Every structure is written in structure tokens, then in C-alpha cells.
Amino acid sequence: MRATVLHGPKDVRLxxxxxxxxxxxxDAIVRVVAxxxxxxxxxxxxxxxxxxxxxxxxxxxxxxxxxxxADVTTVRPGDFVIAPFALGDGTCPHxxxxxxxxCVHGVMWGGLDxxxxxxxxxxxxxxxxxxxxxxxxxxPTYPSDELIPxxxxxxxxxxxxxxxxxxxRVGPGSTVVVVGDGAVGLCAVLASARLGAGRIVxxxxxADRQAVAREFGxxxxxxxxxxxxxxxxxxxxxxxxxxxVLECVGTRESMQQALDSTRPGGFVGYVxxxxxxxxxxxxxxxxxxxxxxxxxxxxxxxxxxxxxxxLDGSIDPGRVFDLTLPLDAVAEGYAAMDxxxxxxxxxxx
Amino acid sequence: MRATVLHGPKDVRLxxxxxxxxxxxxDAIVRVVAxxxxxxxxxxxxxxxxxxxxxxxxxxxxxxxxxxxADVTTVRPGDFVIAPFALGDGTCPHxxxxxxxxCVHGVMWGGLDxxxxxxxxxxxxxxxxxxxxxxxxxxPTYPSDELIPxxxxxxxxxxxxxxxxxxxRVGPGSTVVVVGDGAVGLCAVLASARLGAGRIVxxxxxADRQAVAREFGxxxxxxxxxxxxxxxxxxxxxxxxxxxVLECVGTRESMQQALDSTRPGGFVGYVxxxxxxxxxxxxxxxxxxxxxxxxxxxxxxxxxxxxxxxLDGSIDPGRVFDLTLPLDAVAEGYAAMDxxxxxxxxxxx
Numbered sequence: 295m296r297a298t299v300l301h302g303p304k305d306v307r308l309x310x311x312x313x314x315x316x317x318x319x320x321d322a323i324v325r326v327v328a329x330x331x332x333x334x335x336x337x338x339x340x341x342x343x344x345x346x347x348x349x350x351x352x353x354x355x356x357x358x359x360x361x362x363x364a365d366v367t368t369v370r371p372g373d374f375v376i377a378p379f380a381l382g383d384g385t386c387p388h389x390x391x392x393x394x395x396x397c398v399h400g401v402m403w404g405g406l407d408x409x410x411x412x413x414x415x416x417x418x419x420x421x422x423x424x425x426x427x428x429x430x431x432x433x434p435t436y437p438s439d440e441l442i443p444x445x446x447x448x449x450x451x452x453x454x455x456x457x458x459x460x461x462x463r464v465g466p467g468s469t470v471v472v473v474g475d476g477a478v479g480l481c482a483v484l485a486s487a488r489l490g491a492g493r494i495v496x497x498x499x500x501a502d503r504q505a506v507a508r509e510f511g512x513x514x515x516x517x518x519x520x521x522x523x524x525x526x527x528x529x530x531x532x533x534x535x536x537x538x539v540l541e542c543v544g545t546r547e548s549m550q551q552a553l554d555s556t557r558p559g560g561f562v563g564y565v566x567x568x569x570x571x572x573x574x575x576x577x578x579x580x581x582x583x584x585x586x587x588x589x590x591x592x593x594x595x596x597x598x599x600x601x602x603x604x605l606d607g608s609i610d611p612g613r614v615f616d617l618t619l620p621l622d623a624v625a626e627g628y629a630a631m632d633x634x635x636x637x638x639x640x641x642x643x
Numbered sequence: 644m645r646a647t648v649l650h651g652p653k654d655v656r657l658x659x660x661x662x663x664x665x666x667x668x669x670d671a672i673v674r675v676v677a678x679x680x681x682x683x684x685x686x687x688x689x690x691x692x693x694x695x696x697x698x699x700x701x702x703x704x705x706x707x708x709x710x711x712x713a714d715v716t717t718v719r720p721g722d723f724v725i726a727p728f729a730l731g732d733g734t735c736p737h738x739x740x741x742x743x744x745x746c747v748h749g750v751m752w753g754g755l756d757x758x759x760x761x762x763x764x765x766x767x768x769x770x771x772x773x774x775x776x777x778x779x780x781x782x783p784t785y786p787s788d789e790l791i792p793x794x795x796x797x798x799x800x801x802x803x804x805x806x807x808x809x810x811x812r813v814g815p816g817s818t819v820v821v822v823g824d825g826a827v828g829l830c831a832v833l834a835s836a837r838l839g840a841g842r843i844v845x846x847x848x849x850a851d852r853q854a855v856a857r858e859f860g861x862x863x864x865x866x867x868x869x870x871x872x873x874x875x876x877x878x879x880x881x882x883x884x885x886x887x888v889l890e891c892v893g894t895r896e897s898m899q900q901a902l903d904s905t906r907p908g909g910f911v912g913y914v915x916x917x918x919x920x921x922x923x924x925x926x927x928x929x930x931x932x933x934x935x936x937x938x939x940x941x942x943x944x945x946x947x948x949x950x951x952x953x954l955d956g957s958i959d960p961g962r963v964f965d966l967t968l969p970l971d972a973v974a975e976g977y978a979a980m981d982x983x984x985x986x987x988x989x990x991x992x
Contacts, residue, residue, distance in 0.1 A: 387883045388907050396907030396931055461934065534736045549925070558737050558745030559941070568929050573922035576898070580917050582745050583938035585810065589929045592908075 296643075297418025298624050300351040303341030306628050308621060311350075314414050314422035319363035322426035324375060326357045328446045329416045330615065331627050331639045332379075333476045334567045339628050342569060352417025352641075353379040353403040354449040356442065359430070360420070368427045374437055375430040376601065377423060378594035379403065379450040381413070384428025394428070395590045416449075417624055419643045431597045433605070443612025443640060444604045447481065451638070452600055452611040453593025454565045455481030455542065459489055460596075461588035462538035462563025466490035471527050471555045472512075474542030475503040477614040477638040478565060480510055482540040484611055487511025488603070491538075495530055497523055497551075503637060506613055520547065524554040536560060541588075544569045556584050564588040615640040645992075646767025647973050649700040652690030655977050657970060660699075663763050663771035668712035671775035673724060675706045677795045678765045679964065680976050680988045681728075682825045683916045688977050691918060701766025701990075702728040702752040703798040705791065708779070709769070717776045723786060724779040725950065726772060727943035728752065728799040730762070733777025743777070744939045765798075766973055768992045780946045782954070792961025792989060793953045796830065800987070801949055801960040802942025803914045804830030804891065808838055809945075810937035811887035811912025815839035820876050820904045821861075823891030824852040826963040826987040827914060829859055831889040833960055836860025837952070844876055844885070846900075852986060855962055869896065873903040885909060890937075893918045905933050913937040964989040 297311045314323055329352050337343040338351065359373045369375055381401050382394025389397050401407040404415035407424050414421040423429060437445060444452075455478050464470055468491045472482045475498035486494050487510060495514040496507035504515050516526045528535060535557035541549055544566025552562045553575070565588050574586060603609045617636035619627045620643075627639035646660045663672055678701050686692040687700065708722045718724055730750050731743025738746050750756040753764035756773050763770040772778060786794060793801075804827050813819055817840045821831045824847035835843050836859060844863040845856035853864050865875045877884060884906035890898055893915025901911045902924070914937050923935060952958045966985035968976045969992075976988035 387881065391883075391906065391908055393908040393932055532736065534740075557740065559740055559742040561936075564929070568925045574925055574928075574935070576917045576923055579923075579935070580913070580938045583742055583941070585934070585936035585938075586923070586928070587910075587934035587936065589932035589934075592932070 295419040296621065297415060298351050299348045300338050300345055301348045302345045304339065306339060306351065306625050308624050311418070314420050316361060316363050317411055317422065318424065319365035320425050320427065321363045322359055322366055322369060322423045322430060323361040324355070324357040324377065324421050324423055324430070325360045326355050326416065326419055326421060326643050327374070328442050329355045329641045330446055331631050331641070332450060333478065335628070336632055337567070337569055339632060350404040350412070350415030350418070352415040354446060355403070355416035355421065356446050356449065357421070362426060366426045369430050369432050373432040375432050376445055376448050376597060377430055378453070378597060380590065380593070381424055381429045382594065383425045389428065392595045393592050394594050395592045399425070417621070417641055419621070429594060431601060433601070441604070443615045444610055446640065447611035447614060448593070448597055448600055448604065450593060451477040451614060452481045452484070453596045454478045454591040456485040456596050456600060457591035457593070458482045458540040458542060458563040458565040458588055459485040459538070460563070462540055462561035464489045464491050464538045467492040468538050469493045469531055469536045471495045471497065471536040471539045472542060473497050473539060473548050473552050474566060475500060475507065476542065479542035480506050480614050480637070481611050482542050483507050483512050484510040484609055486540070488609060493531070495527055495536070500634070502616065506637070509613060520551060523551055527555045538563060542566050549574065553578060553584050558582040558584070561585045561587055565591055614638045618642060644768040645970065646764055647700050648697050649687050649694055650697045651694045653688065655688060655700065655974050657973050660767070663769050665710060665712045666760055666771065667773065668714035669774050669776065670712045671708055671715055671718060671772045671779060672710040673704070673706040673726065673770050673772055673779070674709045675704050675765065675768055675770060675992050676723070677791050678704045678990045678992070679795055680980050680990070681799060682827065684977070685981055686916070686918055688981060699753040699761070699764030699767070701764040703795060704752070704765035704770065705795050705798065706770070711775060715775045718779050718781050722781040724781050725794055725797050725946060726779055727802070727946060729939065729942070730773055730778045731943065732774045738777065741944045742941050743943050744941045748774070766970070766990055768970070778943060780950060782950070790953070792964045793959055795989065796960035796963060797942070797946055797949055797953065799942060800826040800963060801830045801833070802945045803827045803940040805834040805945050805949060806940035806942070807831045807889040807891060807912040807914040807937055808834040808887070809912070811889055811910035813838045813840050813887045816841040817887050818842045818880055818885045820844045820846065820885040820888045821891060822846050822888060822897050822901050823915060824849060824856065825891065828891035829855050829963050829986070830960050831891050832856050832861050833859040833958055835889070837958060842880070844879055846872055849983070851965065855986070858962060869900060872900055876904045887912060891915050898923065902927060902933050907931040910934045910936055914940055963987045967991060
């Protein structure tokens, strides 16, 4: 089969690799129907995270089950399935606690599982899925092509934006600020609107992203960043800051902006993968009771409720995909996101 | 009147100072019935926080109202009152949000108010209380002498321990670890038991504090610290960490121990005043969804419900006082806490 391999900075290639096979009775083989490029894939693509040796990449996919191991009971060949970006065994204490992202047998697409076996990256034609019962979620029927983008968004960005909102306790009437206008930030706007937020300020300098943010429920747009952005937010929110600030970037600057925009006693819900390891200023947090919650999103736990809303048309997170390419144009898919010509690239094998 | 003045490291003196007077119609003058020494007072006493010039000290008190300004309506001369350690105006957005600790006109005992007027320290005979209606809470009747310690504990340590527990979402059945066996840590044990925690592990190396922790509801004691303490906690809690860890110290080491003892998706509720500015390791937090909530406790907001429980005998936080001295022995009160001969010193003017 063909699969995407990251070789180093700006060097991502579609290559011929071995087809995956069922290794364990709990495995399933899934044929990828759609995958995509994540903002976090760009850390490696840009060389911010070094690539020691070529590696499979991509962690978001929907597909059709092609084969299952003897112990798999919840999906069968032919099922259309959504796969979360982080895979758990479904039975360890952390999985049972709702945090499969901390599973003792956990693995991400493109990584090595707990026995050192490769789990294929999502940007390819086929993937071996460990613990298929615990991870794959089948749709009731085979979806129409128009639904594919929104279903694919459930594998990561929509669940991640939702996690930011849940972590920051967004609820009816909340005032919310979203830092970051990538796909996750936009989904955080949508998640906040879905949870009943009263005011949603999207921080964005790009007209195309501002438009999606408005569609998703943003009531206000702030184009400024840093202290000027904070000042604009405070002016919009009566000088006191937001109940909930959703940090969807992951830099020291974005986290500081989030903290500075939060009202005393409020929450920063953060899902931006920390890049460059920003540490948190506990003195500022302590003095104003600024709470920081979030982390790597346990999207599998959120899949059933969000899937129901996609299927009944309540939410359309697939709007974040503004570029669709065949899988063999994967390099262009990365370049378009890197150069901000696209919000998010969908790849069709 | 006489009041305590901190001059520098290990140099705290009871001195003759001017009596306070009513400056504003919202002020009240309170005669201190009991005050105490806080663990955070020791940062200055030990020279960890420098003392640029002599300053009034003490921020916990109960007393009797002696005089009120023309606009004060909720207390009257003769009332026995509890004063929270942080004073707010009761009307700003942060006060209305439940965080008087962030009041735009906020001040602490011993500090200068928003117009630059001294607010007396609590370790003295009299205090001027700004915004008396917003801050002082009167008991229904004049309390018996046995109740004084528990009422005094409501001015800071009990409300602060409760804030740690509330911030970490302690509830029925929670597994809880309390880091720090000072008065706040012990009150955090009591608060957790009051909120229905199922398992409460107190970290303590001192027999006297362990005994109070047991009385307050600790189900387990761990004497080890650092990595050994974390290992002991994990062994007690099935290897997965606690739902809630209450950090009641404020050092980098104690915060790290707290984070390392928290299960993925769990909460650190922290109220230890950050000493030496520990920053938080966001990479670790992100990977395991370790949430950090808390800060300077808005004890005024918690006073009514905790006072009700003290008055009906449900809780007895005054147990943390194991040394009572006359106010003129204040220096010995500090020394006893500094040398860990006392958990907490009560001072009677």
C-alpha cells in the first residue's frame, strides 16, 4: 500500500510500504476513506520537532473496516468507522476513567504499540487498529459523501475543541475567548456555541477563518494579538475578562494571552500542544485564581455525543476543511497549511 | 493601642501604635478578640520575603465591633464578627463573581487600601475594617470561649483548605491526597471529609499533625516525601493516582509531588502561596490532562456555609491551634511555628 512518511523539514513523501496485517485477535484493518493534516503535524514538518529517522505520519482518519481479529465484536467488515487520534485498550483504569489518552497500552497512529509493533499512520491507504472494539466507532449506515468532512473532524479537531470548552467549564451564558484560529480553535468556537455560551470572542487575523468562526457562532472577532489583543478582549467584556478562555495554539505567547484574558476565578481550557515547553506563571495564576485545565483530548470519550449531533445536522465541523487533495498530493497538503493557504487539508486515498 | 510589627528576619515586635479611626462611612472599628500566626507570615519572618521597612502583620482575626461608620448596616457595635483575610468592596464584578480576593478595591490586613490608608494588621488590639458590610460576618449570638478557635479558623485556614478541595472538585467518593500538614493542609483534610471524600491520604511526618489529620478524617498517612512519597501514594491508590491532590505548601517540590500524585484527568487544587515562584511543567500536565485550579482563597464567599457547620458542631477546625499565647508573647508565637514546635499559634490580646 501507499502511506505518508515524514523524512525531515519540508520533506514529506507518499511511499510504497508493507500492507498491515492482523497481529492480534483484537486488531482490525481499516481502509482509509479520508485522512487529514493536523496543525501538530506541522511541528515535525517545520523541523520544530526534529525527525530522527523517517516515520509514518497522520493521526486522523475515517474508513471502512476490511478485516477483524477473532475477538472483535463491535465492528465488522464493511462498517464505516471513525477512529480517534489516540488509541486505548478500553479496559485500563484510565480508559475507564474517560482518559484513553493515558491508557497503559496507549498508542497514537504512526507510533509503536506496547509490544513494539508499528501502528500505521493515518495518511495512508490502510491501517492496523489495535483494540478495535475500544477505539473504532461505526456509523449506523454508510454516510453520504457530504458528511465525510464532519465525520473526519470527529477524529480529532472537533473533539479537541470540545475538550477545551469542557475543561474550561463552558456552559449556558458563559463568556468565552478562543485563542487560535486553526481548525481546533474554530471547532472550539463551535463547541462553545453548542454548549450554550452567551458571548464567544474569536481571535483571528484571517478573513477566511473569521468567516468560519462567525458561521460557527462567534459573536465577536478580535484581530489583535498579545497585549493589544488582551486589551481589546477586556474592552469587549466589561474590563473583567472571560469566564473561559480556550487556548488552541500551544506557545508561551498564546498561553500568556489566554491567562491575561481570563477573569479572576475563570478557566483557561487548553488543548494546544505545548511547543517549546511554555511553563505556567503560577504567581499570576495564584493571585487571580486563574485555573488551567485541559491537555491532550480524550476524543474517543466524546465521540458518541458529537457523532449524534453531526448525523442530525446540528453541527457541521467539516467546514474547517477548505482544501481536499488526493493522497498522492500529500506534500502540497502540508505546504498549503504551512503557508496558511489552507485552514485544514483533507486527503482522499 | 498595641500592634505587631515585623521589622525583619526573626524580628517581630509588639509596639505602641496609633488607634485606628473611622475614615469612611463604610468603615468599622473592631476590637480583636483572637488573632493568629499564618504559615505565610513565616515567609517574611524567615526573610524569604524581604522586609523593606517595618510593617504591620497578621491577617486572621475575630473580634467585637466597637464603632461603625454611618453607612454600615449589617453589623453593629457589640456584634461578634469573623473577618476574612482578604477584604473586598462587595460590589465590584469580581466580588459579585465570588472572588473578593480580586476586588478592584481589595486590600489585605496590614496593607494600604485603595486610597493609600493603612488597614491595621490583625495581630493587634484594634483594626479599621474597610467595607465592613461586605467583609464582616456576625455570629447570631456571642460565642462561648470554646468556639473561638474554630471561628478564628474560618478567617483563613478552614476556608483556604475548603478552597483547595472545591477547586479540585472533591466530592462524594473522591480519592484525595493532601500535600502539607500545616493548619491549611489539616483543614483541607477536614474539608475533604466534609465533602464526602472516600479516601483521604495525608502526607505528614509529624506525629502530632498525623493525629489531627486522623481526627479530621484522613484514612491513610504517608510520611515519605518526594518520589518516595509519590510511590507510596500510588501504591495506596491502585497505581493510578488520586482524583484530587490538595497542594497546601507552595514550593516547587510540593507542587511537583502533587502533580505526580494526580491521576490522568484529575485535579491539583492548590492554595500554598507560591514561594520562590515555582512554574508549572505544562508538558507533563498536557500529556496526562493534569488540571491545576485554585489560588488565593475567597474565604469570605465560603464563610456562611462553614460558619453554620462550626456553630452546629459538625466541624471543629479550631483543633489546628495547639498553642495559645497572650498578644505580648507574639514573638514566641512566631518562633514556635518557625521551629515547628506548634502547628498554629493563637494570640489573645
